[in-house]
Amino acid sequence: MDLFDLTGKVAVITGASSGLGADAARAYAAQGADVALLARRKEKLDNIVKEIESTGRKAIAVQCDVSNEENVKQAVEKVLSHYGKIDILLNNAGVAFAGSVENMTVEQWDTAMNVNVKGVFLMSKYIVPHMKEHKYGKIVNVASVNAIIADKPEPLVRHAYNASKSAVVGLTIGMATSLAQYGITVNAVGPGLFKSEMTEDTLFKEESFLKMYNALCPASRPGNKGELNGPILFLSSDASSYTTGQFITVDGGMTRV
Numbered sequence: 001m002d003l004f005d006l007t008g009k010v011a012v013i014t015g016a017s018s019g020l021g022a023d024a025a026r027a028y029a030a031q032g033a034d035v036a037l038l039a040r041r042k043e044k045l046d047n048i049v050k051e052i053e054s055t056g057r058k059a060i061a062v063q064c065d066v067s068n069e070e071n072v073k074q075a076v077e078k079v080l081s082h083y084g085k086i087d088i089l090l091n092n093a094g095v096a097f098a099g100s101v102e103n104m105t106v107e108q109w110d111t112a113m114n115v116n117v118k119g120v121f122l123m124s125k126y127i128v129p130h131m132k133e134h135k136y137g138k139i140v141n142v143a144s145v146n147a148i149i150a151d152k153p154e155p156l157v158r159h160a161y162n163a164s165k166s167a168v169v170g171l172t173i174g175m176a177t178s179l180a181q182y183g184i185t186v187n188a189v190g191p192g193l194f195k196s197e198m199t200e201d202t203l204f205k206e207e208s209f210l211k212m213y214n215a216l217c218p219a220s221r222p223g224n225k226g227e228l229n230g231p232i233l234f235l236s237s238d239a240s241s242y243t244t245g246q247f248i249t250v251d252g253g254m255t256r257v
């Protein structure tokens with residue numbers, strides 16, 4: 001028995017138009033799942049869907065702003081009418097802004113909270129009832145090491161991001177405790193530094209930050225493309241049937257020193 005096999009499962013991935021979400025969608029499909037890719041940029045989603053279909057797997061693109069309740073409701077209905085079920089939800093959509101409490105705007109704070117936290121809430125709100133009915137579900141929330149540690153030097157501090165990702169971990173714990181009795185596991189991953197649209201022009205451009213990261217990180221480097229997929233597949237498959245409410249950092253040991 002392959003505990004990591006996802007044949008016959010349907011996975012919904014938010015923030016699948018780039019970076020870690022697009023990589024996870026490819027990984028789910030490679031493990032046998034049918035995938036639904038959600039994000040706002042439809043053209044980008046369509047390209048990744050085509051790429052996945054060319055490997056012989058099923059994929060659909062659904063335009064959705066995860067911070068908008070009506071968008072989320074319609075997206076979930078679309079996935080359910082297309083595939084008939086949802087087994088896996090990867091809440092990966094996220095945004096990050098530099099800014100401390102003194103200098104960020106209220107709009108930036110609201111956007112971080114609306115996408116990073118309310119997005120997880122809304123996607124779960126509309127998918128959990130379906131999972132409960134089927135007595136099966138795997139929910140994986142992409143938080144960050146920034147849920148438990150902060151960035152420095154000063155221009156890189158991201159207080160709204162810290163707060164939002166800590167909230168994701170708290171929500172994960174609460175949901176896991178309530179939903180275990182329905183055969184639904186809820187876990188979170190906390191990536192360290194990975195190259196993506198979010199980081200390539202910011203953290204990766206800041207030499208002092210990269211130097212500090214590599215010096216502090218026991219693995220002495222950022223994560224490579226694909227290195228988040230293993231923990232995501234574990235938490236999305238029957239390999240993690242008795243694992244719930246956990247927050248697994250994927251950071252080369254960064255948060256253990």
Ligand SMILES: NC(=O)c1ccc[n+]([C@@H]2O[C@H](COP(=O)([O-])OP(=O)(O)OC[C@H]3O[C@@H](n4cnc5c(N)ncnc54)[C@H](OP(=O)(O)O)[C@@H]3O)[C@@H](O)[C@H]2O)c1
Pocket residue numbers: 014015016017018019020021038039040041042044064065066067092093094095096115142143144145190191192193194195196197198199
């Ligand atoms: N890269 C890292 O070092 C790192 C570290 C820790 C945690 N993370 C987390 O990993 C997740 C993925 O980030 P990434 O690094 O892969 O960055 P990315 O390439 O910028 O991906 C972010 C994704 O979120 C989507 N998104 C943003 N706002 C959205 C909204 N309102 N509705 C729906 N989708 C939205 C974007 O798609 P559209 O613009 O098309 O909507 C995009 O697909 C995020 O939650 C991030 O916080 C990343």
